[in-house]
Amino acid sequence: MSKVYGVIIIGSGPAGYTAALYAARSNLSVLVLQGYQTGGQLMQTSEVENYPGFEEGILGPEMMEKFEKQAQRFGAEMIPEDVIAVDFTSRPFVVTTDSGEYRSRAVVIATGASAKWLGLPSEKRLQGRGVSACATCDGFFFKNKDLVVIGGGDTAMEEATFLTRYANHVTLVHRRDTFRASKIMQDRASKNPKISFLMDAEVTEVLGDDAVTGVRVRNVKTGETLEVPVQGVFLAIGHQPNTDLFKGIINTDDVGYIVPVENTMTNIPGVFAAGDVTDHRYRQAITAAGDGCRAAIDLERWLESQG
Numbered sequence: 545m546s547k548v549y550g551v552i553i554i555g556s557g558p559a560g561y562t563a564a565l566y567a568a569r570s571n572l573s574v575l576v577l578q579g580y581q582t583g584g585q586l587m588q589t590s591e592v593e594n595y596p597g598f599e600e601g602i603l604g605p606e607m608m609e610k611f612e613k614q615a616q617r618f619g620a621e622m623i624p625e626d627v628i629a630v631d632f633t634s635r636p637f638v639v640t641t642d643s644g645e646y647r648s649r650a651v652v653i654a655t656g657a658s659a660k661w662l663g664l665p666s667e668k669r670l671q672g673r674g675v676s677a678c679a680t681c682d683g684f685f686f687k688n689k690d691l692v693v694i695g696g697g698d699t700a701m702e703e704a705t706f707l708t709r710y711a712n713h714v715t716l717v718h719r720r721d722t723f724r725a726s727k728i729m730q731d732r733a734s735k736n737p738k739i740s741f742l743m744d745a746e747v748t749e750v751l752g753d754d755a756v757t758g759v760r761v762r763n764v765k766t767g768e769t770l771e772v773p774v775q776g777v778f779l780a781i782g783h784q785p786n787t788d789l790f791k792g793i794i795n796t797d798d799v800g801y802i803v804p805v806e807n808t809m810t811n812i813p814g815v816f817a818a819g820d821v822t823d824h825r826y827r828q829a830i831t832a833a834g835d836g837c838r839a840a841i842d843l844e845r846w847l848e849s850q851g
């Protein structure tokens with residue numbers, strides 16, 4: 545029979561590594577199944593300037609390497625593979641990757657979420673060079689710039705309004721003639737003199753070689769195109785939590801975010817969730833790390849209660 549770990553952590557973003565650090569320091573045997581995106585979303589970014597403790601800022605990948613090493617220092621084992629199946633019907637729990645089955649007394653799900661993108665090659669090429677999906681993270685880099693925000697829900701209104709703190713002007717591009725956003729958010733955005741709206745419009749290309757210089761926009765009703773000169777493009781068309789694996793097993797909301805039932809514990813006792821996979825609101829490294837800490841403390845107490 546294979547080893548039974550104290551806890552298996554699925555995911556290696558700030559939530560997973562922080563859960564691993566806390567669990568390992570409380571003397572549990574810890575296995576982190578890191579997934580193929582080892583280090584999580586911050587591996588896609590350059591400067592992180594809002595994580596406390598790094599007064600000069602730090603590169604995302606460098607910060608995640610520090611998280612990983614800190615958890616390893618206390619004995620957490622790491623395997624950089626995706627989990628392809630879970631069996632939470634009996635204990636110990638069984639978690640499967642391509643290399644085999646792993647067993648544990650508790651599990652933390654920290655599989656994060658992925659921003660939705662338009663899927664344009666130009667958008668992908670200019671990610672981190674003016675294209676972003678996080679106004680809170682990157683707004684500060686766009687002082688006095690002209691920006692486009694894409695989307696029509698509350699998030700788009702909120703991000704457009706937030707970005708006017710830095711930007712010279714924000715054009716909100718939406719592919720329909722009405723917004724999904726709540727009236728209060730729409731009113732706030734439309735009263736803001738720095739925001740204008742392009743309705744019935746979709747971005748067909750992000751322009752620029754090494755940095756964004758504009759977007760090409762097509763009117764979906766007339767087919768007319770125009771170029772809007774901007775230095776930044778913010779996607780606000782939603783996020784997709786990485787929970788397909790847990791469908792029908794773990795309680796989620798309609799979008800797929802895990803809904804814990806007691807603190808960080810899910811509807812399956814002994815299975816906990818932390819970070820962006822449970823959070824459609826804050827979506828920050830610091831909140832994900834905080835959640836990882838909460839999950840580890842919750843699972844330590846739960847394991848103790850199991851004797």
Ligand code: FAD
Pocket residue numbers: 554555556557558559560577578579580581582583584585586588589591592593594595625626627628654655656657659677678681682786789818819820821827828829830832
């Ligand atoms: P994630 O970081 O999303 O990690 C999820 C992990 O789960 C990954 O390791 C992945 O490999 C793993 N995984 C997924 N599926 C499986 C599976 N089936 N099996 C095993 N593992 C799996 N936040 C800030 O605070 N400051 C910033 O400056 C900032 N900049 C950002 C820039 C960009 C470009 C992006 C995309 C995000 C940025 N964020 C920033 C947000 C921040 O990255 C996230 O809030 C944070 O990473 C969430 O952490 P997490 O641990 O919940 O999940």
